[in-house]
Amino acid sequence: MFQIKLLTRNLVIILFGFSGIVVNINSYSVVAQTEASEPLAIPQNDPLLPPNNINRELSPLEKKRIKTEIETLEIEANSQLEQGQQKEAFNIWFRQLRLYRAISLSEEIIALGRVGEIAWQNNRGQELKVITQRLDSIYQEQKTNNNVTAKLLNILGTSAQQTRNLDNAIAIYNTLLTQARQADNIQLEQQYLETIGKLYLDKFDYSQAANIYEELLTFNSGDITTTATEEYLSNLIDIYRYNKQPQKEIIVKKQLIDYYQAQExxxxxxxxxxxxxxxxxxxxxxxxAIESYQEAIMLGQSFQQIALTSETLAKLGRLYQRQEQYTLAIATYQQLLDVQKQAYNSYGVMNAYDRLGRVYLILEDYEQAFTAFTQGLEIAQSLNYQVGYFTDLIDQVEMKIK
Structure with missing residues (x-):
């Protein structure tokens, strides 16, 4: 009887032990599934961290061990990425991010931005989504707890830029801009406006970007570096070009010309x-238009800018031609021919002869057209280029002469 009772007791213990194992397996399964779907959204089990149900400050020694492990994980993740093992690399980076989360909020945010940028560069959409969600969660938590400092906003803004979460970045920097204005800090106000302007450009939101750069230009020139002034004006020119606003573009180009004149x-x-x-x-x-081209030609000649001079002469000649001012067009193309000869630009010389011949054809001056095309053919033969083109033109002119 005693043996039967002992056997029964042992069976109960064994069965209880098995049930415990099943419970533990199920528990680990749930954690694994949660980690796979939300790798940064919940507290994680890690051999370097206390169990999840123990909430205490980490000791200096524990933090030191974690930082050492973080450095090792960075090397491992980069190695995996270089080998093309992207999934494995981001699994390692996610463990690194969980460790950062345990030791420092600011360091976690900075690391999230850095890893998020790598995810964006490698088209890892799912990993990028997880990281941006974690950054948004941090922001909302800190707002709820009234812990949103300027330092926190700055690192959150940088991370939002790195993860290409441009709307969030703009919202964050607008908050910082408001704080700078309230503190009457002109330098910070300018800095945040510059950042917001670039973010709007990255979003291709040219209307909002124009508002920002127009505002930046209202700052006293003594508070803006010369490089900044040139950058603001250049960006506005690009914006107005994209928006097809030539009148505004002209105004800003004149301002930039004045700036360059002041800088000589x-x-x-x-x-x-x-x-x-x-x-x-x-x-x-x-x-x-003619006046501007002529001024550009004079400047190009004064400073021996042959490419600029040639480009402008060609544009001016075409403009005269469209306006049926053929005498001026011929004079301009003759000038273009001289410039190309001085530059020993055979292709340029050939094209100039072609332009001249075309104008003479319009004027029905076939002798002059024949001369221009013949000279163009000589260059074409030396280059072995467009020989047939000039030969056909000469044939057409000869038929007219006959």
Whole structure:
């Protein structure tokens, strides 16, 4: 009887032990499933961290061990990424992020931004989504607890930029901008406006970007570096071009020309003059377009900018031709021919002869057209390029002469 009771007792103990194992297996299964679906959203079991049900401050020794492990994990993750094992690399980075979460909120945010940028660069959409959700969760938690400091907002803003969460980044920097204005901190206000302007450009939201850069230009020139002034004006020119606002573009280009004149940077003025001429043509203001092109040509010649001079002469010649001012067109193309010869640009010389011949054809001056095309053919033969083109033109002219 005693043996039967002992056997029964042992069976109960064994069965109880098995049930415990089943419970533990189920528990680990639940954790594993949760980690796979929400790897950063819940407290994680890690051999370097206390169990989840123990809430206490980590000791200096524990933190030191964790930081050492973080450095090791960084090396391992980068190695996996270099080998093309992206999934494995991000699994390692996610453990690293959980360890950062245990030791420092600011370090976690910085690490989230860094790993998120890698995810974006490698088209890892799911990992990027997990990281941006964690960053948003941190922001909301800190707002709820009234712990949103300027330092926290700055690192959150940087991480939002790195993870390409541009709307969040703009919202964060707008908050910082409001704080800077309330504190009457002009330097920080300018800094945050610059950041917001770049974010709107990254979003291709040119209307909002224009508002920002227009506001930046209202700052006293003594508070803005010369590089910043050039950047603001250049960005506005690009924005107005994208928005197809040539009149506003012209206004800002004139401001940039004034800026370059103050800096005595004459070489950049010529390109802007050409660009202004293009804008005036778009608006149908032909006389102003001609004036701008002529000013650009003078600058190009003064500073021996052969490419600029050639480009502008070609544009001016075409404009005269469209306006049926053929005498001026011929004079301009002759000038272009001289510039190309001085530059020993055979292709340029050949094209200049072609332009001249075409104008002479319009004027029915076939002798001059024949001469221009023949000279163009000589260059074409030396280059072994467009020989047939010039030969056909000469044949057409000869038929007219006969």
């Amino acid at each position: 940077d004459n070489q950049k003025i010529g390109k802007l003059k050409v660009s202004l001429g293009d804008d005036y043509q778009t608006l149908g203001e032909i006389e102003l």
